[in-house]
Amino acid sequence: CTRYVLVKNTSVRQGIVDAVQRALKDPKVTSVVICGQNGKFCGGADIREFAGPMSGPPLVPMIHAIEAVDKPVAAAIEGVALGGGLELALGCHYRIAHSKAVLGLPEVTLGLLPGAGGSQRLPRLIGLTAALDLITTGRHVSAAEALKLGILDQVTDNNAVDLAVEFVRSVAGQPLDSRRLSTLPCPCPPDVDSLLDKVMSKVRQRSRGALAPVACVQALRAAASLPYAQGMEKERELMATLFNSGQARALQYAFFSQRVVGKWSLPSGASWDNSTARTISKAAVIGLGTMGRGIVVALALTGISVVAVETQEKQLAEASRVVPAMLQREAGRRRLATPPGVISFSSNLQDVSEVELVIEAVFEDMSLKLQVFKHLASVCRPGTLLCSNTSGLDIDQLAAVTQSPGLVVGMHFFAPAHVMKLLEVVYGPRSSPEAVATAMQLGKRMGKVGVAVGNCPGFVGNRMLKPYLEQANFLLEEGATPQQVDEALEEFGFPMGVFRMSDLSGLDVGWRIRKEAGLTGPGVESTRTRQGRRYSPLPDQMCEAGRLGQKTGKGWYQYDGPGGRVARSDPWVDIFLETYRAEHGLVARSITPEEILERCLYALINEGFNILQDAVAAGPEDIDAIYVFGYGWPRHRGGPMFHAGQVGLGRILERLNHHHSHPDVPHLKPSTLLRRLVAAGSPPVQKWREFINKERVHSQL
Numbered sequence: 001c002t003r004y005v006l007v008k009n010t011s012v013r014q015g016i017v018d019a020v021q022r023a024l025k026d027p028k029v030t031s032v033v034i035c036g037q038n039g040k041f042c043g044g045a046d047i048r049e050f051a052g053p054m055s056g057p058p059l060v061p062m063i064h065a066i067e068a069v070d071k072p073v074a075a076a077i078e079g080v081a082l083g084g085g086l087e088l089a090l091g092c093h094y095r096i097a098h099s100k101a102v103l104g105l106p107e108v109t110l111g112l113l114p115g116a117g118g119s120q121r122l123p124r125l126i127g128l129t130a131a132l133d134l135i136t137t138g139r140h141v142s143a144a145e146a147l148k149l150g151i152l153d154q155v156t157d158n159n160a161v162d163l164a165v166e167f168v169r170s171v172a173g174q175p176l177d178s179r180r181l182s183t184l185p186c187p188c189p190p191d192v193d194s195l196l197d198k199v200m201s202k203v204r205q206r207s208r209g210a211l212a213p214v215a216c217v218q219a220l221r222a223a224a225s226l227p228y229a230q231g232m233e234k235e236r237e238l239m240a241t242l243f244n245s246g247q248a249r250a251l252q253y254a255f256f257s258q259r260v261v262g263k264w265s266l267p268s269g270a271s272w273d274n275s276t277a278r279t280i281s282k283a284a285v286i287g288l289g290t291m292g293r294g295i296v297v298a299l300a301l302t303g304i305s306v307v308a309v310e311t312q313e314k315q316l317a318e319a320s321r322v323v324p325a326m327l328q329r330e331a332g333r334r335r336l337a338t339p340p341g342v343i344s345f346s347s348n349l350q351d352v353s354e355v356e357l358v359i360e361a362v363f364e365d366m367s368l369k370l371q372v373f374k375h376l377a378s379v380c381r382p383g384t385l386l387c388s389n390t391s392g393l394d395i396d397q398l399a400a401v402t403q404s405p406g407l408v409v410g411m412h413f414f415a416p417a418h419v420m421k422l423l424e425v426v427y428g429p430r431s432s433p434e435a436v437a438t439a440m441q442l443g444k445r446m447g448k449v450g451v452a453v454g455n456c457p458g459f460v461g462n463r464m465l466k467p468y469l470e471q472a473n474f475l476l477e478e479g480a481t482p483q484q485v486d487e488a489l490e491e492f493g494f495p496m497g498v499f500r501m502s503d504l505s506g507l508d509v510g511w512r513i514r515k516e517a518g519l520t521g522p523g524v525e526s527t528r529t530r531q532g533r534r535y536s537p538l539p540d541q542m543c544e545a546g547r548l549g550q551k552t553g554k555g556w557y558q559y560d561g562p563g564g565r566v567a568r569s570d571p572w573v574d575i576f577l578e579t580y581r582a583e584h585g586l587v588a589r590s591i592t593p594e595e596i597l598e599r600c601l602y603a604l605i606n607e608g609f610n611i612l613q614d615a616v617a618a619g620p621e622d623i624d625a626i627y628v629f630g631y632g633w634p635r636h637r638g639g640p641m642f643h644a645g646q647v648g649l650g651r652i653l654e655r656l657n658h659h660h661s662h663p664d665v666p667h668l669k670p671s672t673l674l675r676r677l678v679a680a681g682s683p684p685v686q687k688w689r690e691f692i693n694k695e696r697v698h699s700q701l
């Protein structure tokens with residue numbers, strides 16, 4: 001056995017082709033092991049290569065050549081075998097892995113399918129049913145599961161390369177025909193067509209307009225019904241369509257955005273690589289409503305000891321009963337044998353005196369939060385980090401009532417907090433880099449996508465949501481129905497339209513915020529202009545009528561009683577809207593889905609540009625990650641700012657100008673940043689950060 005070292009600076013693909021050819025020609029070589037460097041087999045193709053023409057030997061013939069070799073070839077899998085990496089391993093005759101290795105074909109998450117033979121070889125190896133699951137979800141599997149599925153031949157806790165070498169030596173000279181997956185039939189269940197139809201309708205429903213999952217099922221149908229060569233032809237055709245689709249570009253952008261946001265920076269120059277995070281082992285959560293309970297579970301799942309405090313006895317009793325069950329369920333879902341963290345419940349704020357970090361999650365009311373922060377400042381030992389789960393209140397105001405404002409940050413979770421991936425980490429002008437670094441690191445430990453954002457009403461996500469909701473309400477005034485608006489947004493790819501979503505979260509949430517802002521409530525005149533701007537009192541009137549959404553069984557839709565989930569249109573709402581329009585002298589007009597999308601989405605995007613201009617978000621990737629991970633923006637559309645680039649900034653500007661000039665559709669004044677970008681020739685989204693920084697230096701923003 002000779003070890004050929006792949007020369008650095010040569011592309012991996014070229015290196016493999018050369019090494020295999022040399023091994024073939026070398027009579028001393030009886031068998032071949034392909035392994036990776038530094039304990040990692042292969043994470044797949046370099047996604048950045050997809051942006052331009054791919055150079056070097058193509059993967060498909062390379063894998064065919066390996067499969068055709070007449071000496072046994074084994075893949076020794078350590079670390080990861082993902083995408084093209086697993087496809088390469090499938091071309092080998094044997095696969096041997098370390099027990100900690102992770103395998104998968106995640107191409108679907110990048111808008112692609114396993115296009116180097118994976119869609120044809122995997123079902124031939126593990127059967128159509130299991131391959132459909134792995135390929136349409138892109139999920140990663142452990143070595144143990146891969147062994148059970150038949151992807152792997154052996155798994156070891158010791159050195160996988162040594163075992164693979166020993167193994168291929170032992171099989172040298174044995175026939176290899178049955179090991180060449182391309183030559184095997186695809187094991188299928190008897191009712192193959194009905195299985196494929198069922199999976200197709202499931203992925204269509206789940207993926208809401210995404211092309212790749214559908215193409216994956218089509219490729220697997222080919223594997224089930226066609227000879228290998230024709231199946232490969234189908235795989236190539238489907239891959240070519242996906243490869244150049246906007247969706248693949250959007251999903252690949254989303255992959256990198258998720259990683260870019262981890263490299264946070266603050267306007268002060270502090271950043272992820274020059275700030276030190278504290279490692280938290282004891283934390284407290286104050287307030288055990290829906291959000292607080294989810295946060296307790298999220299913390300406990302990371303192994304942190306949590307003091308869970310609730311001063312209302314009834315709420316405390318309920319939380320003490322519900323939270324352990326939630327923890328157990330979530331630990332089971334994550335396949336953890338026992339939940340690692342310890343939770344203690346208390347009604348006494350004094351009990352948080354020994355923790356290193358507190359997350360306040362009480363009712364969204366500034367005076368209450370100020371009271372809690374004052375109390376915490378007196379109870380906690382010096383140096384304790386104080387965080388608020390506020391969804392939009394002023395972090396700086398909270399920091400001002402403590403002795404160490406530098407140790408105060410926002411940690412804005414999204415419901416349910418133990419499930420949703422997004423975490424907005426909100427820094428105020430006085431938040432220290434250490435506090436931001438600690439909150440970001442804690443978020444990462446909880447498996448969240450943390451995004452550092454500046455302090456302004458609503459931060460990033462909810463600030464952008466405001467103009468979106470506002471336009472949706474205006475559209476109702478002008479003649480649309482809640483169903484029409486929701487259908488347009490769901491067709492775009494949102495899991496739920498704006499009105500169905502409002503019904504789910506409760507209409508009273510926004511009502512309370514508007515009351516606090518003095519926009520509605522006793523003594524406020526019922527006009528369509530408030531505080532100098534067009535205002536729609538429609539959602540307030542719904543609340544006044546007791547229609548708070550799903551919880552009351554009635555909202556923009558009707559449900560089968562309080563807590564019902566299935567939304568049905570409600571003639572009451574139609575009459576309510578007609579009466580409202582008549583009272584205000586409004587004449588309903590017909591509104592197209594295009595107008596609904598432009599008015600709602602471009603309003604939201606425009607606010608995104610304002611946020612970038614105000615340096616509340618460091619870059620477009622931050623906004624896009626927030627919308628994809630927290631607000632249901634369809635991932636295959638990249639995020640609102642990426643989408644703006646795909647539509648064309650000139651087009652967005654033109655449509656905003658159009659709607660803005662309409663006398664009854666104000667608030668859509670295009671942002672200065674959008675205008676400056678268009679004037680600069682609409683650079684791609686990846687260049688906006690640089691552009692904004694330059695504009696700022698030259699005081700153009």
Ligand SMILES: CCCCCCCCCCCCC/C=C/C(=O)SCCNC(=O)CCNC(=O)[C@H](O)C(C)(C)COP(=O)(O)OP(=O)(O)OC[C@H]1O[C@@H](n2cnc3c(N)ncnc32)[C@H](O)[C@@H]1OP(=O)(O)O
Binds near residue numbers: 043047236
């Ligand atoms: C006319 C057109 C005709 C078209 C016809 C086309 C036919 C062409 C056929 C082509 C066939 C191609 C087939 C192959 C496809 C693929 O392989 S697609 C890629 C599949 N692989 C993946 O999706 C894996 C992605 N990566 C991960 O899941 C994780 O990164 C990891 C490997 C599990 C490691 O995780 P972790 O340790 O947490 O590190 P990260 O922070 O995630 O990553 C570290 C840095 O590495 C960068 N990175 C990771 N993977 C890739 C990648 N595949 N490509 C490029 N870069 C990658 C990541 O961005 C991080 O970078 P920094 O942020 O700069 O540190």
